[in-house]
Amino acid sequence: MAVTIHDVADAAGVSIKTVSNVVNDYQHVRASTRARVQEAIDRLGYVPNLSARQLRSGRSNTIALIIPYLRNAYFAELADTIMRTADAHGLRVVIEQSDGSRTREFDFLEGPGVRTLDGVLFSALGARQADAELLASLPVPTVLLGENILDGPLDHVTMKNTDGVQAATRHLIDRGCTRIVALGGSRGQRGGSGVLRMAGYEAALVDAGLPFDEGLVVHVADWFRGTGYTAMRELIDSGVRFDGVVGFADSITHGALRALQDSGLAVPDDVAIIGFDDIDENLYSLPTLSSIDPGRSEIAEVALRFLVERIGGSTEAPRTHLAEFAVRERQSTARI
Amino acid sequence: MAVTIHDVADAAGVSIKTVSNVVNDYQHVRASTRARVQEAIDRLGYVPNLSARQLRSGRSNTIALIIPYLRNAYFAELADTIMRTADAHGLRVVIEQSDGSRTREFDFLEGPGVRTLDGVLFSALGARQADAELLASLPVPTVLLGENILDGPLDHVTMKNTDGVQAATRHLIDRGCTRIVALGGSRGQRGGSGVLRMAGYEAALVDAGLPFDEGLVVHVADWFRGTGYTAMRELIDSGVRFDGVVGFADSITHGALRALQDSGLAVPDDVAIIGFDDIDENLYSLPTLSSIDPGRSEIAEVALRFLVERIGGSTEAPRTHLAEFAVRERQSTARI
């Protein structure tokens, strides 16, 4: 059997309360007592039982991060950033993959596992605006990342989807592009990132006095590389002409880039292309991929700050924070 | 306060034991009783408290996966595969990032958090052969993934590093390459994957009667894209001539690919290049990257099977399993 607080107490000749005080860095413990207890802890190799601590205190110092897919580089990089930021708050992070399924999202959010957590960061993909009410009655503090549910009952930290894509589109226009493909527009729900990003595309066209051509809008069902590849191949094969592409996620944009090249189109000479997310891969692809940096570390920092405040009992009205974005210019949109 | 088993028992007019029996799908419960209890559970919205269950039973149905870096696509894809496999065993997975640091690895393995877990899958990077003894006395069942500690006290599931790189090198030789760079050889410890892969490279040269040239061996400190890029640039700038590259990890190989192209070398015409890991990115790079598929799903399946057996109390002698590999031929090594 493992060493318990009682064993330490016996060995040090004190009560378990005193051992607990030492373990938890309680201030008012006589130095000599503390030393004696610490010696016993070290000698016996005592390690506190977190299950017991959690059952009693109701706190686990652990939060969950719900994301759709770990294989998607954007989410893997987000998870990494969040884990490191959480570390600084003394919080551990467990990652849940939802596969973008609303059912899986809520199975987790309402299941027994979530109650062992101090809070949740929820990057929703399946959940909709209509689920706002369900989100209002979750058992633990939750902060939303990403889109889909706007003006909901929860703190919400995300990126400037519309402004970012508008800047990306303007970047292509400034470069001389006039027929720009919007890759990743989704027929999806109001408030989904596909829709928000589409708005940025349209706004940039309006600003520049360029016509909006429905034939340049490519819808996709998901954001895997292969989906971007297939969609771009089909567009090219359909005979549509264009000189720029703004991809709504780097993953599909890399697929599209490859499709352009397979079709004999030179990038950026024939077609300039820019993505969104600024994943590590962009720095080493051929050509390197211009992208919108959505401010991942700002998102991680603010989301954790909000969550820690809620865990601490804050009952402020729900807040929304949009991280600053930046255009990262690389070879795929270089001037010829 | 949350609804407890007592509340349900009162509501259903039974004892807490009966509620527990229903919740845990114990067979010998009268159908009518079960229905009554279930109704109370649903009506009250009872959800079991996992902390209490774990404290009492000593089981959490959760395992940890320790990996160096989530940002590295190989590990992100491995984590995904393992999470899905674990799901089928009814196990949850928490991911720990070690940054490849021995200290971080052992801080976790010997810390309080690990005792709340039923087992650990440990992809060691910092730990060494010399740590074998420490690994023998871990508090929970642990299965090793990857290299570094061979013939240790634990079950060990990994890939055919030597055979895989030997096949990759032979693939280049078959294609006509005679001066092949080994990218990723490490001066590291005996048993590290860099060393094992290096052995495969040398074996293939011997088989083919090709000379071993130390000048074609490039050492790297880590496996990030940028490291591969820099190392390849330096090699090229040094004036060494070569017509093939076998990269010991896809990440550094993608960096090297980009460096070749930046230096005006055509792939595969001037230089053929093959990697190791078979990450998703290989399918969409320009050119697509040939690679060794190390058998990730087999690794995940066997590792979980071993771990589940150990959790079940198996005291068999430590086993080693090497997954089958496969050469995935793509454009980067296509015959001209």
Added chain:
DNA sequence: GTGAAAGCGCTAACAT
């Protein structure tokens, strides 16, 4: 500054 006692919610051992 330290101790005694209670009890978090559950499962397991033993009754019946």
Added chain:
DNA sequence: ATGTTAGCGCTTTCAC
């Protein structure tokens, strides 16, 4: 087939 009881290891409350 169901009930009773004990106790997992800890933190918390209240004494002193």
